[in-house]
Amino acid sequence: MPESETVIRLEGISQVYVSEREASLVIENLSLHVNQGEFVSLVGPSGCGKTTLLSIIAGLLTPTAGEVSVKGRLVEGPSSQVGYMLQQDYLFPWRTILDNALIGLELTGRLDDRSRIRTRELLADMGLAGTENQYPSELSGGMRQRVALIRTLATDPGLLLLDEPFSALDYQTKLQLEDLVSDILKDSGKTAVLVTHDLSEAIAVSDRIIVLDRNPGRIRKEFVVPASIREAQPFFAREQEGFNELFQALWSELEQSGGGENIE
């Protein structure tokens, strides 16, 4: 793979958290490359360092050791190249839906007529036309999470970091949002890293799945999702040949890593 096609490069990453009582090695010597347009999921037992890794890629946390670069640049802090979406929508209750969706553009000094029109289009594309002047409390959980997604996409980041963005949603809404996110990423050629405890979700949306071990966090095993599953929309991916076999293989790895307890 040529250098230019690698979007995320983690080299020898270690993370030690130090508290008053102890120092704990949470991630040890982890290296990972993610290529342009790839959708990679991180799965693993609770506490194996998945969110810590996303924070390091996002530039919110400087690793204790190792190097991280995004699109060939060393990460030294947050960048508008990277969009981060979390399990909770963190919409501001006092701002309207449109103003919530525009906040990233506002904060990065890129709010103009064009970006405002584009954000309104995104709201309409995602079935939220007519909600622009409403407040978050007037919307359902699934609608609010779509607004959070639009807020993340409005700044047009090349890389999306998704930390369990669908886990608080009901099953039907979760499937709809998986399809939506997958379509958007495929159409725009964006790169994404998803943290999830849901193995079916990981298989349905990803090109590659990384299973992590804990104490300390390391890569245990990597699975490439077969083309027939990758090419199907997430909803139909679950019916493809090979889906159940991959689910069993992932489940077995997670059990051995001691992480069966939170896995769906």
Ligand SMILES: Nc1ncnc2c1ncn2[C@@H]1O[C@H](COP(=O)(O)OP(=O)(O)OP(=O)(O)O)[C@@H](O)[C@H]1O
């Ligand atoms: N700021 C911090 N200070 C000290 N320890 C931390 C800090 N953040 C995380 N940890 C610890 O580091 C370990 C990894 O946490 P992290 O949240 O990255 O794991 P995770 O794999 O995302 O877990 P989960 O699946 O439960 O969300 C855990 O043991 C956690 O308690």
